[in-house]
Amino acid sequence: MQYSQPMDRPVNPQSPAGDRATPLRHRDDLIAHGLVRPEDGPLLDEVAARYATAIPPAFLSLIETPDDPIGLQVIPSPAELTIAPHERVDPIGDDALSPVPGIVHRYADRALLKPLLICPLYCRFCFRREHVGPEGGLLSDDDLNQAFDWLRARPAIREVILTGGDPLMLSPRRLRRIMDALTAIPHLETIRLHSRVPMAAPDRMTSEMLDALETDRAFWMVVHANHAREFSEAARAALRAIQRRGIPVLGQSVLLRGVNDSVPALEGLLRAMVTARVKPYYLHQLDPAPGTAHFHVPIHEGRALLEALRGRVTGLAWPTYVLDIPGGHGKVPIGPDYIGPAGDSVRDPNGVRRTLGGDVL
Ligand SMILES: *Cc1c(COP(=O)(O)O)cnc(C)c1O
Ligand code: SF4
Numbered sequence: 001m002q003y004s005q006p007m008d009r010p011v012n013p014q015s016p017a018g019d020r021a022t023p024l025r026h027r028d029d030l031i032a033h034g035l036v037r038p039e040d041g042p043l044l045d046e047v048a049a050r051y052a053t054a055i056p057p058a059f060l061s062l063i064e065t066p067d068d069p070i071g072l073q074v075i076p077s078p079a080e081l082t083i084a085p086h087e088r089v090d091p092i093g094d095d096a097l098s099p100v101p102g103i104v105h106r107y108a109d110r111a112l113l114k115p116l117l118i119c120p121l122y123c124r125f126c127f128r129r130e131h132v133g134p135e136g137g138l139l140s141d142d143d144l145n146q147a148f149d150w151l152r153a154r155p156a157i158r159e160v161i162l163t164g165g166d167p168l169m170l171s172p173r174r175l176r177r178i179m180d181a182l183t184a185i186p187h188l189e190t191i192r193l194h195s196r197v198p199m200a201a202p203d204r205m206t207s208e209m210l211d212a213l214e215t216d217r218a219f220w221m222v223v224h225a226n227h228a229r230e231f232s233e234a235a236r237a238a239l240r241a242i243q244r245r246g247i248p249v250l251g252q253s254v255l256l257r258g259v260n261d262s263v264p265a266l267e268g269l270l271r272a273m274v275t276a277r278v279k280p281y282y283l284h285q286l287d288p289a290p291g292t293a294h295f296h297v298p299i300h301e302g303r304a305l306l307e308a309l310r311g312r313v314t315g316l317a318w319p320t321y322v323l324d325i326p327g328g329h330g331k332v333p334i335g336p337d338y339i340g341p342a343g344d345s346v347r348d349p350n351g352v353r354r355t356l357g358g359d360v361l
Pocket of ligand 2: 118119120121122123125126127128129132164165166196224
């Protein structure tokens with residue numbers, strides 16, 4: 001690893017307004033920082049033709065070696081050119097569930113609103129990797145108004161989930177306008193926002209950004225983090241600033257080969273969340289997006305990892321292990337089962353089967 005190169009890159013004209021720190025995006029910058037091998041250049045150009053790259057300073061400073069749990073998440077790899085037969089461009093079927101631009105509606109009581117497709121970094125395993133990117137997907141005012149109309153006409157929808165892309169890559173002014181429009185819809189009881197910004201670009205969590213999130217509705221944030229080291233001092237300060245505004249923060253992670261697929265790594269991640277007052281919500285089974293097979297961890301391994309934590313790690317740290325069933329059939333829990341096949345016994349946290357009597361059956 002070398003950091004002798006100057007960190008201040010030429011300002012990328014595609015950078016959204018308010019982006020203070022310029023991420024690494026180009027193959028030559030990655031080579032100059034020792035993150036990729038020069039001889040991989042031509043293959044990386046092929047990767048770059050399909051998938052966006054951005055390594056923000058907050059993540060760059062955490063990378064110790066390119067194949068460590070931070071580097072693997074964000075550094076493009078020739079392995080992404082290997083597309084397995086079962087991998088799909090739209091692994092969880094979002095495209096078929098979009099009634100108007102920016103809305104995804106699969107469950108009766110909630111809908112996603114994706115105001116943009118820009119992220120602070122581009123995860124190499126992202127299930128929307130064919131869509132996200134720095135030029136991408138900013139909804140026009142007309143599109144936004146159509147999305148608000150769609151939500152307004154559907155009183156069954158109680159919760160809107162702001163996602164993308166990453167909604168905290170919007171300018172505070174634009175985010176404020178979206179929050180105002182949502183808060184004006186009486187049946188929206190809950191507004192949820194999914195983001196990687198507190199970890200990946202903590203300097204975006206300014207008081208203007210926090211002001212933009214104020215609402216009289218129940219407002220919840222879910223942050224995406226996959227390794228304990230993402231909880232840097234700056235990230236923890238950003239999370240504190242969010243929590244001081246009275247916003248509960250949950251964590252979501254993807255189970256990833258080489259990143260968090262060992263008991264110590266997963267335990268470290270979940271404990272880092274609890275310590276940062278972030279309640280682990282979902283541990284996602286990897287969606288089969290193109291070129292992500294090298295991150296795949298089989299479900300039986302994921303279940304064994306969680307079993308190894310049961311009883312040893314605080315219950316606060318326990319996430320629901322979920323699979324988004326390929327083809328758009330929805331998310332279901334796939335964690336370890338403790339109840340026996342006949343329903344009259346359970347395994348205890350040490351794996352010993354205990355017969356249940358009439359007192360609980
Ligand atoms: C994941 C997802 C949600 C949120 O699901 P929760 O289980 O409530 O977190 C909502 N809508 C769609 C389309 C989703 O994919
Ligand atoms: S932050 Fe989310 S949407 Fe953006 S690249 Fe990562 S997984 Fe995909």
